[in-house]
Every structure is written in C-alpha cells, then in structure tokens.
Amino acid sequence: MTSEDPKSSGETPEKLTQSEQINDLLTDLLYPSESDEPIDYITCYLRQVEPLTVSQIKDWQMLPPEIFVDEMPEAEFWEPVITEQDWYGDEEKARTEKFQQLKILLETELTGRQVFRVGEGELDVFLLGRQADGERAGLKTKIVQT
16 A cells, blocks of 8 residues: 655646646746846735725835836736747747746636836836735736846
C-alpha cells in the first residue's frame, strides 16, 4: 500500500484556487518593456462596487500627491504581450501563449478590471478586478519607458 502526496497526484486546474492558477502562469513570466520585469499576483483591500479612482490608488499605495497616477485601457496592457509577431521563435510564442491564458483566466475570474500606471519613466502597473467574494485582486508589474 502506498500513500500518495495529493499535490503530486496531478490535481486538475479546477481544484486549484484562482491565485494558484494565476501564480502557476506567472512562474518565469516577464512583462516586456525596455527592461523585462516580473509580474506578481496581488490582492487589494478596496472592496467597493464602483470603479476605483486615481485617488484611491494613491491612498492604497500611500503615494504622495506629486506622484503621477493614471488609468489606462486594459487593452493597452495586454496588446504588447498577447499579439504574436511574424519573427517570434518558439520561446516568444510560448510566452505569448502564457499571456493569452493569463488574460482569459483574469477575464473569467475578475470583473470590473482596471489598469493603473503609477510614476513616470519606471512605472508600476496594477491590473485590478473584483473577485466573486468582492475582494479586489490582480497583477502588479513594472514598465520601463524612457
């Protein structure tokens, strides 16, 4: 008789939590800009139904008033990472596929998604949406633009 570790028994994705599914996709996944940056899964205590405001993002991140924060269309966040280019090799195609899976998962699991950019030059970028329990969650990465 053997005792098998449930984690090694090939759990199906349905049995994984949302954060586990997202974190699996984020492993070794970098958001490309002038410097490729890691992406983290985050949660946010802001639970209201209404869309988030720039002011709320500043409060949540404890930013001083002079720090620039703006909202950007979600499509602008995804466009550079889910669009396959003719010159892509296997590695770039695999990265694009992972981003497409991540996008589908977030669209399925999070409603009311919004994307905020914080700062200038080196921008922190937050993609946040509401989970079924009302808590906000999403992604955080950095984009370097000069």
